[in-house]
Amino acid sequence: MYKAKQKEINVGEIIKPYISKWWWFLLSVLIMTLFGIFYIKTVAPVYNLQSSVLIKDAKKMSSASGDFGVLQSLGGLSSMGTNSIENEIEIFKSKQIVSDVLKKQNLQTSLYVKQGLHKLELYKTSAPIKVIIVNEKEVxxxxxxxxxxxxxGNGFVLSSKEWDQEIKGEYNRTINLPFANVIITKNPDFKPATLNKLDKDHLFLTYNTFEATVDNYQEALQVNLVEREATVIALSIASQNKEKGKDFLNNLVYEYNHYAVKDKNKESEKTTQFIDDRIVIISKELGDVEDKKESYKSQNNIVDLQTEARINLQTKEVTKSKLLALGTQLELQNILLNFLNNKDLKDVLPVNIGIENGDAAKSILEYNTLVIRRNNLLQNATPENPIVKEADAQLLAMKSSIRQSLSKSITAINLAKNAAESELGNSEVKIGSIPAQEKVFRNIERQQQLKESLYLLLLQKREEAAISMAITVEKARVVDHAYALKKLVAPQTKVILLIAVLIGLLIPAVYIYLKTLLNTTIINKNDVAKLSSTKVLVELPHINKGDNDTVQLNDLSPLAEAFRILITNFKFLLPKKDSSKILYVTSTVKGEGKTFVSVNLALTLATPKHKVLLIGADIRNPQLQRYNIEKKNAKGLTDFLYNPEIELSEIIHQSKRNNNCDVIFSGTIPPNPTELLSNGNFKKLLDIFENQYDYIIIDTAPIMLVTDTLLYSEYSDVVLYVVRSEVTQKDFIEFSNNLVEEQQLKNVGFVINDVSANNFGYGNKYGYGYNATEKNWLQRLKSKLFR
Known part of the structure; x- marks a missing residue:
């Protein structure tokens, strides 16, 4: 039965300590909420600024303006589409672009003014002054x-807790500060109304090194795709000043477009440069051919072609046109192949120069796109970067592919040219009558036509490249200009207050839990019930300071009611006898309230119908005299034990509190208490009063400290074993269990003393309905806080 009780889990008992201390939770939540409100007041508002841009499709832009194409169509590079938008995100967050924005806005410094419990950041029209960094120092x-x-007035005073002295300065003059040289000027755009009642003459300045500022903004900047399949990028940053955050995001988009346009123009510039170089060469070659033609005609006196030769040549015009086209293509592709072999991976290739090789032209566009992206990556990475290495490998593969395509095309052109020349040779055999000089003349003329067509083609492509540079459009189109969200980043009032409430609930809960977990003392009858099968007769309430600690006549207090319950319960343990009922009141150690129980039990039992005798048997440490100081040296039990012949009237004293109660004090403290208690006189004393009193209550010695009680324990009818709430150790209950099991004590019942109202076991509340006035919750809270 005892073991089964140990295993029981009483949910009510588990939550009872928390419910009983409800005012702890209320007070803790109130205090933490006030702390939360104070914290909210000390934190400056932080806004979330957002902007969104659409990254235009690179393939579409290249087809319209002659820019670089994407690499998706190239074998083995189909995944570059996803990587492309990821690259743009990294470019937005790159140090180079962020640095340019910070230089433009001068964001190394921030100005603040005191506003209540926090500082308000000033910017543009709200800032009375401007702080310009002339140069940083190496710190x-x-x-x-x-x-x-x-x-x-016309100057200012700078001070800091980190400086030994103040620094005075004037506007528009360089000031030498420990970290930088700065110039402070008045802000012509300042609007005093923006600061209203704030102290605009007392400002605060914060400064960060440029590198640290760049790192901070890179970390704060959030760049994300709006949707996986879209090319819309969302930009966001947190800032204490709305306008400052808006300007940063808008300038970030501007700088991004600036770099994108700059990169795109590099291709057109390279193409124009290449065409200009070729025009110079072709122009010289064309001049040489014309000079050769003029010289040949002069030497051979050639004025006009013979009609016969012209008729024969007309029949072969198709062949000549074919040879002309093939020669042009052969020359262009040889030029491009030589250019490809002489350039490294950082240079782009000329595009749209008129070659009739679709595969090669397409591959060149894709090659140029990757070159530009590789060069962009090298701005923030080293050649050893895995992404750069991967781009190098792809470029080498693409370069090889272009070379093979051009070589195959040149071979095919040569074959076609040879076939055409063979066909032309056959035709010329038929017109053998044409003079040899006419053949030479036509050859010279053919070279002239070839150079002229090539020259005109290059002029056309130069104009196209110039037009491409002139109409270059921005890469990122603004979907939403920077704006501030209504919801603040900080302080998050609801979250802070919720956390404050949770902490307020948690602190007392943890304290109560730890206190309960680490508690080794008896709290109420439930603790005793878990440790012992001995019945608990009553829980006696705690006596507040200033209240009576003894039961009065006609007393209706909770204390008096508790002792009435004790009387009712211990009567079930009493044996049936006509003589006096002998009650022992004992405890494990001193300080547990056995004397308090003895006195009040005696006063409660004593009525006109029941005479009660209270004997102080704790002769080593007498405590009964505390309730009657004038009897401190009165004769008592020890005097009778020494001399049983003593007059009983000398040791019996009537209680001043109740005429039906007599008291025998402990008497003089003896040197040999054990011998006195075992000499047989104690039994004689009980026999004398056996029929004179209805109840004999004996206040015994603590049973663990001395064996005195056990010397006469056989004479008891009932033993009231007192344990004190929050004082008696749980281990002591095992000691009492052993005494009961060994039958050294009989008819034992526990009395739990000094139990606070919050700790009573279930069902034990005293005073309700007996002239006890129940307080409302506000009165109870006041009594908790100010008792």
Whole structure:
């Protein structure tokens, strides 16, 4: 039965400590909420600024303006479409673009003004002054604490807790600070109304090194795809000043477009440069051919072709046209092949120069796109970067592919040219009558036509490249200009207050849990019931300071009611006898309230119908005299034990609190208490009063400290074993269990003393309905806080 009780889990008992301390939770939540509100007041508002841009399709842009194409169609590079948009995201967050934006906005410094419990950041029209960084000094980090600026007339005073002295300065003059040389000027755009009642002459300045500022903004900047399949990028950043954050995002998009246009123009510039170089060469070659033609005609006196030769030549015009086209293509493709072999991976190839090789032209566009992306990557990475290495490998593969395509095309052109020349040779055999000089003349003329067509083609392509540069469009189209979201990043009032409430609930809960977990003392009858099968007769309430600690006549207090319950319960343990009922009141150690129980039990039992005798048997440490100080040296039990012949009237004293109760005090403290208690006189004393009193209550010695009680324990009818709430150790219950099991004590019942109202076991509440006035919750809270 005892073991089964140990295993029971009483949910009510588990949550009872928390419910009983409800006011702890209320007070803790109130305090933490106030802390939360205070914290909210000390935190400056932080806004979330957002912008979105559409990255235009690179393939579409290249087809319209002659720019680079995408690499998706090239074998083995089909995944570059996804990587492309990821690359744009990285470019937005790159140090180069962020650095340019910070230089443009001068964001190394921030100005603040005191506003309530926090500082308000100033920017543009709300800032009375501007701080311009002339040059940075080589320092590991800027000042840790804000610099105070006091504006006075045409000057100002700078001070900091990190400096030994103040620095005075004038507007528009360089100031030598420990971390940088700066110039402070008045802001012509300042609007005093923006600061309203704030102290605009007392400002705070924060400074960061440029590198640290770049790192901070890179970390704060969020760049994400809006949707996986879309090319819309969302930009966001948190800032204490809305306008400052908006300007940063808008300038970020501007700088991105600036770099994109700059990169795109590089292709057109390279193409124009290549065409210009070729025009110079072709122009010279064309001049040489014309000079040769003029010289040949002069030497051979050639004025006009013979009609016969012209008729024969007309029949072969188709062949000549074919040879002309083939020669042009052969020359162009040889030029492009030589250019390809002489350039490294960082250079783009000329495009749209008129070659009739679709595969090669397409591959060149894709090759140029990858070259530009590789060069962009090298701005923020080293050649050893895995992405750069992968691009190098792809470029080499593409370069080889283009070379093979051109070589095959040249071979095919040569074969076609040879066939055409053979066909022309056959025709010329038929016109053998044409003079040899006419053949030479036609050859010279053919060379002239070839150079002229090539020259005109290059002029056309130069114009196209120039037009391409002139109409270059921005790569990122703004979908939404920067704007501030209504929801603040900080302080998050609801979250902070929720956390404050949770902490407020958690602190007392953890304290109560740990206190309960680490508690080794008896709290109420439930603890005793878990440790012992001995019945608990009553729980006695805690006596507040100033309240009576003894039961009065006609007393209706909770204490008096508790002792009435004790009387009712211990009567079930009493044996049936006509003589006096002998009650022992004992405890494990001193300080558990056995004397308190003895006195109040005696006063409660004593009525006109029941005479009660209270005997102080704790002769080593007498405590009964505490309730009657004038009897401190009165004769008592030890005097009778020494001399049984003593007059009983000398040791019996009537209680001043109740005429039906007599008291025998402990008497003089003896040197040999064990001998006195075992000499047989104690039994004689009980026999004397056996029929004179209805109840004899004996306040015995603590049973663990001395064996006195066990010397006469056989005379008891009932033993009231007192344990004190929050004092008696749980281990002591095992000691009492052993005494009961060994039958050294009989008819034992526990009395739980000094139990606070919050700790009573289920069902034990005293005073309700007996002239006890129940307080409302506000009165109870006041009594909890101010008792």
């Amino acid at each position: 590991e980090q800027g000042p840790k604490k804000p610099i105070e600026i006091n504006l006075k």
